[in-house]
Amino acid sequence: MRLSEAELEIMEQIWKLGRPVTAAELAGPLQQKGWKPTTLLTFLARMAAKGALEVEKRGKQNVYTACVSSEQYRAAEAQELLTKLYSGSVKSMVAALYDGKALSGDQLDELRDWLETR
Amino acid sequence: MYELFYTWLLPTSLAGAVAALLGGALTPLLKRLSWRGQRRALGCITGFFLLPVGPLLALAPGLKRSTGLEPVGQALEQAAQAAVHTVNISTQPVMTAPLAQPVEPVQPQLAGQLLAVLPWLWALGAVLFTLWQLVGYWRFCRALRRMRGPLSEAEQSLLRRVSLESGHIAPPKAWVCPGMSTPLLAGVLRPVLYLPQGMDEQALELALRHELAHLNSGDLWGKAALRLACRVHWFNPLCHWQAARMERLCELACDEAAVRGLNTEQRKAYGRVLLAAAAGPLPAGASGMSAGPENLKARLFALFEQRKANRRQMLAAAAGVLAAVCLTACAAAGLSAGVSAEPESLAANGLEQLSFLQQQSQPATREAVPAPMPEPEEKPALAEGQASVQWVREEQSVAGEYEYEQDESLADGQYVIERSAADGLDEVSGWAFYDEQDILMDYQEVDRITLQAPVKGIVRYNGDLNLVRSAVESSEAGQQNAADSETQVSLIWPVPGYTYVSRWMSDYHKGADVIAPSGTQVCAMAAGTVTAAGYHYSYGNYVIIDHEGGVRTLYSHLNDLNVGADTQVKQGAVIGTVGSTGNSTGNHCHVEIYVNGERRSLREWFPEY
Numbered sequence: 196m197r198l199s200e201a202e203l204e205i206m207e208q209i210w211k212l213g214r215p216v217t218a219a220e221l222a223g224p225l226q227q228k229g230w231k232p233t234t235l236l237t238f239l240a241r242m243a244a245k246g247a248l249e250v251e252k253r254g255k256q257n258v259y260t261a262c263v264s265s266e267q268y269r270a271a272e273a274q275e276l277l278t279k280l281y282s283g284s285v286k287s288m289v290a291a292l293y294d295g296k297a298l299s300g301d302q303l304d305e306l307r308d309w310l311e312t313r
Numbered sequence: 314m315y316e317l318f319y320t321w322l323l324p325t326s327l328a329g330a331v332a333a334l335l336g337g338a339l340t341p342l343l344k345r346l347s348w349r350g351q352r353r354a355l356g357c358i359t360g361f362f363l364l365p366v367g368p369l370l371a372l373a374p375g376l377k378r379s380t381g382l383e384p385v386g387q388a389l390e391q392a393a394q395a396a397v398h399t400v401n402i403s404t405q406p407v408m409t410a411p412l413a414q415p416v417e418p419v420q421p422q423l424a425g426q427l428l429a430v431l432p433w434l435w436a437l438g439a440v441l442f443t444l445w446q447l448v449g450y451w452r453f454c455r456a457l458r459r460m461r462g463p464l465s466e467a468e469q470s471l472l473r474r475v476s477l478e479s480g481h482i483a484p485p486k487a488w489v490c491p492g493m494s495t496p497l498l499a500g501v502l503r504p505v506l507y508l509p510q511g512m513d514e515q516a517l518e519l520a521l522r523h524e525l526a527h528l529n530s531g532d533l534w535g536k537a538a539l540r541l542a543c544r545v546h547w548f549n550p551l552c553h554w555q556a557a558r559m560e561r562l563c564e565l566a567c568d569e570a571a572v573r574g575l576n577t578e579q580r581k582a583y584g585r586v587l588l589a590a591a592a593g594p595l596p597a598g599a600s601g602m603s604a605g606p607e608n609l610k611a612r613l614f615a616l617f618e619q620r621k622a623n624r625r626q627m628l629a630a631a632a633g634v635l636a637a638v639c640l641t642a643c644a645a646a647g648l649s650a651g652v653s654a655e656p657e658s659l660a661a662n663g664l665e666q667l668s669f670l671q672q673q674s675q676p677a678t679r680e681a682v683p684a685p686m687p688e689p690e691e692k693p694a695l696a697e698g699q700a701s702v703q704w705v706r707e708e709q710s711v712a713g714e715y716e717y718e719q720d721e722s723l724a725d726g727q728y729v730i731e732r733s734a735a736d737g738l739d740e741v742s743g744w745a746f747y748d749e750q751d752i753l754m755d756y757q758e759v760d761r762i763t764l765q766a767p768v769k770g771i772v773r774y775n776g777d778l779n780l781v782r783s784a785v786e787s788s789e790a791g792q793q794n795a796a797d798s799e800t801q802v803s804l805i806w807p808v809p810g811y812t813y814v815s816r817w818m819s820d821y822h823k824g825a826d827v828i829a830p831s832g833t834q835v836c837a838m839a840a841g842t843v844t845a846a847g848y849h850y851s852y853g854n855y856v857i858i859d860h861e862g863g864v865r866t867l868y869s870h871l872n873d874l875n876v877g878a879d880t881q882v883k884q885g886a887v888i889g890t891v892g893s894t895g896n897s898t899g900n901h902c903h904v905e906i907y908v909n910g911e912r913r914s915l916r917e918w919f920p921e922y
Contacts, residue, residue, distance in 0.1 A: 273492030280453040284446040290527040291596035292495040302606045310584045
């Protein structure tokens with residue numbers, strides 16, 4: 196999941212408020228952006244489609260809840276960037292616990308079972 | 314560049330490959346050693362990729378050359394010479410003639426071109442690979458620096474404790490970085506530890522033990538050295554194989570150090586951390602080359618293994634490694650002894666030394682020149698008007714002719730002198746008839762001996778034959794005159810059947826190396842007196858001839874000698890044959906020329922050879 200710059204700004208407001216919010220609540224702090232109400236709603240819908248937000252219909256209003264925490268999102272973003280940069284040439288210049296191929300679930304389960312029998 | 318590649322790099326790469334193979338063969342001997350011991354043993358062997366042992370040993374004086382690898386070395390040397398030769402040809406200035414437009418005299422051969430290109434290909438590869446690696450590493454480190462944050466109190470105290478336990482009073486510089494699954498150590502000069510965010514404390518402790526073991530054994534330096542070897546020997550698969558093997562051993566040795574003193578339950582926990590790391594995306598994943606499950610399985614097995622080699626096994630392993638190192642060193646030295654070109658510096662004392670050696674030299678017995686016909690007993694009858702008849706003997710110069718071959722592939726008006734013509738020399742005997750005033754009336758040739766056969770020149774041309782002919786002949790004549798006017802002696806090329814000149818005189822080399830097959834005739838460049846003929850430790854079988862006008866020539870590395878000291882030789886007389894005696898690595902004739910005691914380059918007389 197990757198949020199655009201504008202989406203991230205909206206997300207940061209939601210994280211700051213730290214509770215389920217409505218579009219009207221977000222419009223206030225984001226006023227200086229000069230967005231039309233429909234623009235904001237479009238962004239929110241898109242973010243919900245990406246899985247960043249959870250939508251709940253409460254009467255006439257939609258209430259939005261963040262699905263990922265700020266830390267989770269940053270970690271994921273960092274991981275994405277580092278993975279992109281972490282090529283074989285980098286691997287040979289740093290030392291880590293394990294730097295081979297990532298193992299599949301089956302392979303891991305097999306080794307885990309073996310380990311537990313020791 | 315050519316020397317770097319052919320006499321330093323290739324032998325080192327070969328020696329490294331030999332060492333790597335021997336290291337592979339040692340596996341059964343090393344198996345009982347601890348991982349740390351194995352890493353040390355293989356580390357010694359890997360050193361052959363980085364240390365040019367062979368070329369260095371070859372520089373040492375008095376080295377025995379008896380390993381049977383010289384042919385490989387000589388092949389390398391010849392490759393280097395061919396490469397240099399090719400380059401020399403292609404960089405030679407194009408001849409200018411008044412009427413026609415010549416091109417370079419010899420077309421460089423494909424093999425030579427290839428040999429000339431290889432070193433540059435290697436350099437390009439090494440530079441590109443290194444740049445690619447450094448740029449990738451720099452970008453990765455920049456991203457880490459941008460995202461890192463300070464450690465929490467708990468993490469700091471944990472790091473301090475684990476550091477102390479692994480023998481570090483001051484813990485390494487450490488940061489927290491999101492997006493990683495296990496700690497990571499980066500930087501050779503100032504190693505920095507990056508910890509993952511939100512890792513379980515027990516797991517973090519075990520992972521830290523591993524990282525600090527890396528730090529303790531200087532693995533980042535080791536890895537840097539391996540990288541360097543892989544970049545320099547990027548074309549050598551055995552180098553990559555050896556590096557991968559070393560890296561595997563590194564990890565195993567660090568596991569061994571990390572779980573030292575831990576009980577089975579703790580070892581199991583360490584195994585779980587390892588598995589979690591292998592499941593996580595970073596630093597796992599991404600690399601295409603490293604082994605996957607097999608590698609991890611071996612590491613897990615190793616956690617519960619007790620490796621205790623007894624004394625005998627240790628000794629056997631040590632002896633095995635020592636033997637491998639010695640064997641490789643000998644092979645490398647033998648290889649490079651063949652490669653190392655004639656160290657002519659040994660012969661630098663040159664003629665002074667030779668004149669001393671002259672007394673000990675064994676003169677050869679064979680006659681240099683075929684005997685001319687003796688004067689017949691019976692004189693021919695005189696014709697009318699003739700008063701006397703005399704037997705005369707004289708030398709006649711025989712002009713070397715040019716043969717012209719039409720070559721459609723050349724542009725119109727262009728020509729290529731494939732081979733320069735050289736004059737021959739005949740000894741002619743016959744009767745001369747004189748009248749009463751001693752004026753020559755008639756001459757009858759009776760006998761003709763070829764002292765030196767003329768060399769037929771070959772010219773390929775396209776276009777008007779007459780124009781080309783006059784251009785070739787006038788340029789030849791001009792050349793002769795230029796050389797002659799300087800020394801008053803006309804010199805002929807000493808090895809008519811030569812292949813090419815591998816190097817001319819330079820600051821580092823006292824003469825011209827004329828390459829020719831063994832047994833090719835070597836001729837006196839001018840008439841003169843042999844002042845020395847014999848054997849010299851560096852020159853091998855050699856001949857020195859003094860000519861008129863203070864000119865002295867030296868011919869060395871000959872196979873056999875036709876002349877002895879004090880033999881009078883005619884120009885073109887065959888004084889010996891080409892060989893590879895003395896300090897030489899291939900069949901060639903090393904020719905030096907001195908005018909009034911001053912060493913000169915043969916190229917002044919023979920610019921086109």
